[in-house]
Amino acid sequence: MDLNTNLEHIQHLLATFLNANVTEKDGVLQLDDQEAIGPSIAEIDRLLAELAPYESDGAAAIYTATDFEVLVREEASFLAPGLARRGAWPYRLEDPDQRLTYTLGPPSDHYLLFLIHRLAALGPQEGFFGLRRRGYRLGTIPGPMEEEKSESAYTLFGALRDSMRRIYSLRIQSESPLTLKILRQAADSFSFQLAYNLDTAFVSIRSFEEVVRRTRLRRIRRPRPEDLDAPRRIYNSDLVSHYQMGVATDSPPLEYLSYYHVAEHFFEAVFEDDLISSVRTTLTQPDFSFRRKADVRALIKLVRDKLRFQREDVTFSEQEALRLVLDRYVDIESIRDKLDAIQDSLVPYYAEKPIVFADSGTVDLREADSSKTTAALSRRIYATRNAVVHSKDGGKPKYVPFRHDRVLAQELPLMRLVAEEIIISSSDLPT
Template sequence: MATYYEFKKIIGRVFGCGNIEENDDDIAVVIQNRYSSREETTMSDFTISNIELQELYNNVVSTSSENLEFFSGNSYEIAIDLDYPLLRGEPYPVIADDTTNGIKYTFSFPSIEYCAFLLINIADIRNRQGNQRGLFPMRLLRPFDNLRRYGNDEEPLSLQSLLPRMIGELSLKIESAECKPLETFRKYKTSFAFQFMYRSGFALIEFSDIEEMFHLNRTTRGRINFEQLDSPPLREYTVDVVDYYKLALSSNDPYIKFISFYHVMEYFYDEVFKKKMIADLRDKITNPGFSYRNDDKIYEMALFVKNRLRMNDESGQGNELESLKFVLNEYVAIDELKNRISSMDSTAIAYYQTNKVIFCNAPAIPWTDLQGVYTQIARRIYFTRNSLVHSKSGKNQERYKPYKDERQLQKEIPLVKAVAELIIINSSLII
């Protein structure tokens, strides 16, 4: 763990004070406009109190952490790679307050404690690598010319007002009225992340480590309507399926999107298949026409189990396709599905009804056929998935060809995205 004076020296370097001694002096910061002439030089200055800096350091080193997670019994904070730098100019903080459960979500620039935590991590890495001159984030060494705009009468220039902006990333902070274990905070984080992604259409990604955080190479996209993000999540979602959903949103490749959304469906195959099998068997053995003394009835039961569990090796359409249909029946209402698809693409419903997926001969979807619609949705998704993951030359007519078929595959994304979203939502628990 970096010592207080190592932390203080990094703070000094960030604010342009390179000669910090190991003493209890305050740090005097001068922000100078380098574009002014010597005679016209304008300056802003403030002081970083040694006492306050020592208190900040003590608070941080006494708080638990795991990689980039910073947490105590009542709070949790994690850096977020929003992937779209222009969104850092949005009006922060965004606060979602769950007063019923005593949980407060704050999405904003990081707290001063989290900023200090990151700098202490950088100091630790520098110590481990024996590199006191290198390994320093360039963003923290940028000129101060533009930083003076953050000061005003209500919030003058200070460590607290400047350092979060200089870190430049966003964080999600979760506060609880009652002490919670780390795993509970992680569940809250997953709930917030899915709701954010579902409502905004943007991936909410965590950095894998601090080096990734300070060496970004991201592209920008459009704006988020932040007015729709100020309500807290009220459901607890399965972490693994939200990760698949996150991967899908974070990629521009329709292949990765489709497979990732499909993984959300596949996650529930065994669970739903088992549930369906048990329900059907229970119906049969409790039927008044069934008798364990009747050999024909026992044999009929054995054939039922055999047929349900069989796997057709030749076509690959055995219990996986059947399981997908069970999952759709369990979690996806057709009217909800159509509404969600239409919100993404107003022409998609008609397209799916009148067009097959040509590269894999997946069927059209008869939306008005209440008996057959689930079967055809399952077949369309499953045949497309098989075409993506199987590349045998002998099945060239049913094989997905990257680039050539990409535009057609892109048309299937609203369908699998809407299905995945409804499965995530309808398999969740109310907080």
């Protein structure tokens, strides 16, 4: 793996991530005006040489035939202490039968070098905001096991590790050559073993966009608390709860469904309004007569076409209800402009790329006919929701947790903006 870099670029990246001034003195990097703490230029050259035989899986893992390392995030109940505080850290497990060694802990130095280059490639906002914290000072930022810190932690790479909250790496080393598929299977099996026995999930990060995707929305928002104004509208409490759930979670499927529930809140009311309006329009037509059977049959057909009869239950098309909600509450032009502000590739992505795990189709948010756009948007959102919710085996595409998180994460900016439009459009002014 060739990072196509030099010492000056690496020094710049470290300074940017740590939000501090990094200089070089006597062949060793130092922070601000403190003494040299490393790494040295020789160590950086060594790390670049170590990375040379590695390949990237195109996402967040690097590997050779005998070594695999991937970034993982810890997901644990607030009642369950993190693994880093339960005992020895990093956590190391030997498998003599398969001749594998599992190491869960802070990322290795050569992985960190790979990481900062990949995050920086996403752009200043996306790459740096996710890991950036206050300026590093020796001994001021606690690691996962402060009392067990070694001297190696007090380097610039150690500072980077300390700035990553609940994000670690899983490394698998093998005594014999293995394929990437087998190494990934070993990683998944190890993660299940931990989750089953310790009630703590370490989830492989499938893309670096997953680490920093939330920061993109901050481009179009006010980043500082002192810039906020008091609310001038009254919002629906149920919708706010669903929205907060979406914002608070790191799980792409839960986030997507939380935003979807904002739209779902209005399904019945909006569909009922549409049905009443259609019936009223038919009844008040000058050529309608309740004495003519043909007219009454036409009215019955209108109602039957809009409703679904299942045994003793009467339901309606949720996709049609979603379309009506979008039509009533969502300004497509506003959604498009905000998506462009977040990332200029999103609108073309939705127009060109269907979702691989859902029969979603595409949606062109630049389409002049807003009714076509709304219909296409409702199909994409509803198909995605169904694929996430339903996991039955069969011919239809379905969402597989973690495997499809990278694709689903691409839909989150769109779904979040839709939810926000609905919440704001359905709000009231104070009386």
